[in-house]
Amino acid sequence: MRLKVRNGKFYAQVSWEEKTVQPVITKACGVIGIDINAYPFHLALAYVPTDGNLEKFERIDLREMEGKTKNQREHITWHIARQVVERALESGKAIVVEDLQKVPKGRRGDGLAKLRRKLHKWAYRSVLEKIEVYARRMGVQLIKVNPAYTSIIGKLKYAPIYNIDKDVAGAYVIARRGLGFEEKLPKNYRELLKDKEFLAYAIAKVDERINKLKNELEKEKNEYKKNALKGRIKRLRRYLKLLLSYTGDSGKSESATQQTATPTPATPRKMEQLRGPTHVGQKSWRVLSVALAVLLATTCLEWCPDHSPLRRVLISGDWAKVAGWVSPSLPGQGTAAQNICGFIHFG
Incomplete structure (x- = not known):
């Protein structure tokens, strides 16, 4: 026991050892x-x-x-x-x-x-x-x-x-x-990480959102709102860098939309660098989190209240239907941009 005096008052600090109880509920x-x-x-x-x-x-x-x-x-x-x-x-x-x-x-x-x-x-x-x-x-x-x-x-x-x-x-x-269970990527998620069209779509959408926010930033006069926009752009750039690094694309100068053109047999060389066997690890989950957020019309799954649309992706792998993607053109490259889910800004 320890006694302390503080502001004319006495305080007692008592400590004791507890006996270890053998777990009966395991x-x-x-x-x-x-x-x-x-x-x-x-x-x-x-x-x-x-x-x-x-x-x-x-x-x-x-x-x-x-x-x-x-x-x-x-x-x-x-x-x-x-x-x-x-x-x-x-x-x-x-x-x-x-x-x-x-x-x-x-x-x-x-x-x-x-x-x-x-x-x-x-x-x-x-x-x-x-x-x-x-x-x-x-x-x-x-x-x-x-x-x-x-x-x-x-x-x-x-x-x-x-x-x-x-x-x-x-x-x-x-x-x-x-309980000792390991969390493996579901089969259709593994396939998504090898799908050039899916990753090209996600990269183009994130890049499109960055450009839109940059335009808003140029017009904004309020400093508080400008700082908020800068924060969103910074976060989106991190996401874009993650996606590009996974596809093997450095993304040094030209926009991601230009680098990941229409996903056809004539896909540009950089998108063809996409790795073969999927590396199932933390990075794979992070890439999926960003890319699938695009399908749910948001840029961060943390803020998405409804994940049920992903059930279709998990079971059938049909990401295009979930995204409303009905044209071979990628976002920003034609009328398909009007049919694709937009983004909800960060909170």
């Missing part, structure tokens, strides 16, 4: 994957049996933590931790969370780096630490997994199939990792 009967999300601020819980299928899901609202003092947040987080562990005890399932020591929350590939870093400073770490402590006390096994790309994989692979939102899908991927 992943032998399945797990609950947990993910924290920003919009709205909540925990997503995915219940997954040992076969890896999604059994059910639920959410715990965290918005009551906003605007509270440190002591109030401490009280709320302990209450939330108890709710989570009680659910684990009731269902007989272990708990799976992200290992904060592995990959920073802002590098999960979901486009919310700044916001997740902000959450990471207090709420996320605090909630997970208290869940871990309470689970240990109650004999519930807690498994930590690498959080890299859980959001992207969830949005692309499971949100369309199960008709769930991206938050639950992310928690589902976390749960499956805790």
Whole structure:
């Protein structure tokens, strides 16, 4: 015990060791994957049996933590931790969370780096630490997994199939990792990464959006709006660079639209540099996230509320129908540009 005097008042700090309780609830009967999300601020819980299928899901609202003092947040987080562990005890399932020591929350590939870093400073770490402590006390096994790309994989692979939102899908991927499942690219997604027309379409659309925003920037007088436009352009350029690097195109000078002309047998030499066997790794998921966002009329899947159109791509591989692409011409090269989904700006 330590005594401190502050402003004429005495404060006592007491510490003690807790005996380790052998887990009685393990992943032998399945797990609950947990993910924290920003919009709205909540925990997503995915219940997954040992076969890896999604059994059910639920959410715990965290918005009551906003605007509270440190002591109030401490009280709320302990209450939330108890709710989570009680659910684990009731269902007989272990708990799976992200290992904060592995990959920073802002590098999960979901486009919310700044916001997740902000959450990471207090709420996320605090909630997970208290869940871990309470689970240990109650004999519930807690498994930590690498959080890299859980959001992207969830949005692309499971949100369309199960008709769930991206938050639950992310928690589902976390749960499956805790059970030892590996997330492989679905067959039709692998085919997309070898499809010259699909990648040419995505590159041209991103390039088209960059040019449109640049024109808006030249006309804009308001400094705040100009900064917002510059931020969107910067992000789109990163996406364009990612797509071009995957196709083997350097994209040094001329626009991507010119480099990736109409996808016919006469495709320019640079597009023919597209690799043969698809490299199934983190970069593949990132490329898909950007390219498929084009099909959903947005430039960032994080802001897309409905991923159900991707179900058709997953099952049949028919990306052209999802995009409304009915002409061999690429965006900006004829009347087809009028028939193709546009972009929704970043929030």
